[in-house]
Amino acid sequence: MLHFKLLGTAAGGGFPQWNCACQLCDLCRKQPLRAAARLQLQSAISSDGENWFLLNASPDLRSQIEATPELQPVATKGQRNTPIRAIILTSADLDQVLGLLLLREFQPLLVYATSVVRQTLQANSFFRMLDRLPGQITWIDIRPNESFPLADSQIVCTPIPLPGALPFYASTIPGAPEGEASIGLLLECEGKRIAYTPSVPEVTDNLRHLYRSCEAIMMDATFWSDTELNRLQTGTPLARSIGHVPLGGEDGTLALLSNINVPTKVLIHINNSNPILDPLSAEHEETLRAGWQIGHDGWELTLHPSSKAAA
Ligand SMILES: [Zn+2]
Incomplete structure (x- = not known):
């Protein structure tokens, strides 16, 4: 079976964000029961419930491991151990x-x-800390559309190529091959599929086709509108210009995917500026009406080989 857990659901900065007193961050601090705090996006998957794979590695990972017993070391297995078998990266974004x-x-x-x-990461001297002992870090190169098994699990992963550039800090690194700076992941186990696309710069026919083949899709919900960051702080970019199709509007994700009928559609990577974070907002209601779940920290899904999704 395929276990999927969301350990954090916010975009970079988290919710609330440290330097933000926008209406939503303020609401989160003052009324946490209405708008719950969220850690930065982190997911974990497993086919046996014992060996786990992290989808990316968020700046909140330590807290996320301590909040998730399945990811913690076990005293009976010695003083140093971890059930985390590997990490799959979808980009070099800091968050x-x-x-x-x-x-x-x-x-x-x-x-x-x-x-x-x-x-990109190896060019940064901080990451030498992961390479102090022989065999401390093992990198496996993955390529768009080339499936590979996750270690010795039953999960097969296929990188989904997405348009996208390297992050700003790596903008001097030349020549990222097309579709390799940012990828989505198609995760498959015993015939059940999850599409994991936290950063979607364009909703293409290829993506729609892929989503239709899945039991669950995890979708970029960074922004509601193209201009919401700009309205908070002048000089900040538009959503589309930094690789995120916004949810709302005629050309937004909800409209573009309105005819995708998969059992479980979940929004992730939600920026603190996105009004869906307030459950009393019209945007929140519109999202639910369109058949989407708004992912939350601790959300989980288990897909069994021959049954429908059981959340
Ligand atoms: Zn805010």
Whole structure:
């Protein structure tokens, strides 16, 4: 079976964000029962409930491991151990890779990434902390549309190529091959599929086709509108210009995917500016009416080989 857990659901910065007193962050601090705080996006998957794979590594990873018993070491297995078998990276974005540096306690790590993401991280001297002992970190290069098994689990992963550039800090690194700086993941186990696409710059026919083949899709919900960041702080970019199709409007994700009928559609990577975070907002209601769940920290799903989704 395929176990999927969301350990964090916010975009970079989390919710609330440290320097933000926008209406939503303020609401989160003052009325946490109405708008619950969220850690930065982190997911974990397993086919046996014992061996786990992290989808990216968030800056909140330490807290997320401590909040998730399945990811913790077990005293009967010795003083140093972990059920985390590997980490799969979908980009080199800081909010998706900084957690790797939190795993630097001489633990052997297996990391799957495209070669350009690997090279970007290896070019940063901080990441040498993961390579102090022979065999401490093992990188496995992955390529768009080339399926690979996750270690010795029953899960097969296929990188989904997405348009996208390397993050700003790596903008001097030349020549990222098309579709390798940012990928989605198609996760398959015993005939059941989950599409994991936390960063979607364009809803293409290819993506729609892929989503239709899945039991569950995890979708980029960074922004509601193209201009919401800009309205909070002048000089900040539009949603589409930084690789995120917004949810709302005629050309937004909800409209573009309105005819995708899969059993479980979940929104993830939600920026603190997105009004769906307030359950009393019209945008929240519109989202639910369109058949989407708004992912929350602790949300989980188990897909059995021959049954429908059981959340
Ligand atoms: Zn805010």
